[in-house]
Amino acid sequence: MTRNESYKPTKFLSKYIDRFYIFEKSSADYFELPSVLPGTGLELVFYLDKPLSINKKILPKSHTVCPRNILNFDKEKNVSLLSVRFKSGAFRHFTSVPFSELNDNYFSVQNLWKSKGNNLLNKLENISGIQNKVKVIESFLISNFKEYHKDEDDKWDLVLDELYYNFDSNTIDLISQKANLSLRQFERSFKSQFGITAKEFQKITRFQDVIKKILLNRKSDYLDTILDNGYFDQSHFIKEFKSLTKKTPLEYFTKENFDSHFYHKSLNKKPVANNV
Numbered sequence: 001m002t003r004n005e006s007y008k009p010t011k012f013l014s015k016y017i018d019r020f021y022i023f024e025k026s027s028a029d030y031f032e033l034p035s036v037l038p039g040t041g042l043e044l045v046f047y048l049d050k051p052l053s054i055n056k057k058i059l060p061k062s063h064t065v066c067p068r069n070i071l072n073f074d075k076e077k078n079v080s081l082l083s084v085r086f087k088s089g090a091f092r093h094f095t096s097v098p099f100s101e102l103n104d105n106y107f108s109v110q111n112l113w114k115s116k117g118n119n120l121l122n123k124l125e126n127i128s129g130i131q132n133k134v135k136v137i138e139s140f141l142i143s144n145f146k147e148y149h150k151d152e153d154d155k156w157d158l159v160l161d162e163l164y165y166n167f168d169s170n171t172i173d174l175i176s177q178k179a180n181l182s183l184r185q186f187e188r189s190f191k192s193q194f195g196i197t198a199k200e201f202q203k204i205t206r207f208q209d210v211i212k213k214i215l216l217n218r219k220s221d222y223l224d225t226i227l228d229n230g231y232f233d234q235s236h237f238i239k240e241f242k243s244l245t246k247k248t249p250l251e252y253f254t255k256e257n258f259d260s261h262f263y264h265k266s267l268n269k270k271p272v273a274n275n276v
Contacts, residue, residue, distance in 0.1 A: 006020070007020040009138065017084060029077065036067050038207065046137070094145055095144065100192065213229075
């Protein structure tokens with residue numbers, strides 16, 4: 001049995017959160033969860049049952065997942081989780097922890113928000129129903145946004161939108177000009193805030209977009225897709241795929257991965273390009 005359902009966030013949070021979703025799977029035998037491929041966003045995971053583990057190390061009851069490298073959870077028989085999928089870089093509006101420190105780390109709710117985080121977990125334990133849990137998490141996040149959001153950070157949301165939604169038509173130099181920063185200033189500020197370079201962000205965005213399209217459309221013949229997304233040829237795509245996942249596309253695009261993965265169809269229309 002596998003359950004993978006999405007829920008829209010409130011109108012206010014939709015600027016920063018792509019979706020809430022529940023993922024549940026159970027089996028009589030141990031099974032492998034889908035690999036989590038490198039991405040540009042962040043997820044805040046709440047386990048409805050026991051936490052997952054990585055390399056036999058049990059994860060916190062609720063924690064961040066911010067993969068810049070491929071990760072694999074240990075095999076399980078039962079998985080039940082509720083996840084908040086934040087848009088690229090948006091989580092920095094909800095905590096004082098620098099976004100650059102979140103990459104490839106699993107910060108617990110208690111580490112992020114101390115006693116407030118612990119109170120949130122206790123409250124979630126004592127209510128039933130996914131919709132009710134989502135409402136509690138949304139109220140918690142809105143409260144944190146009011147505490148941590150800084151107006152001067154909004155400019156970088158526009159930069160990230162340009163890089164994410166228009167990665168095929170923008171150069172780093174062009175975006176730095178729109179942001180009224182020299183290329184050197186732009187690259188230094190971006191790396192300082194997000195822990196990766198703008199070029200790496202753009203590379204991962206393109207890769208992520210291609211993988212999502214291939215898996216959701218179940219297209220094992222993906223040549224047109226990769227060419228439409230700016231890869232020179234199949235060799236270019238294979239080289240980049242291996243550099244990001246340590247696997248070849250042939251090794252990854254199996255029936256199991258087409259049947260079970262963490263990608264979802266969009267809940268919203270693509271936003272209009274912004275003038276940064």
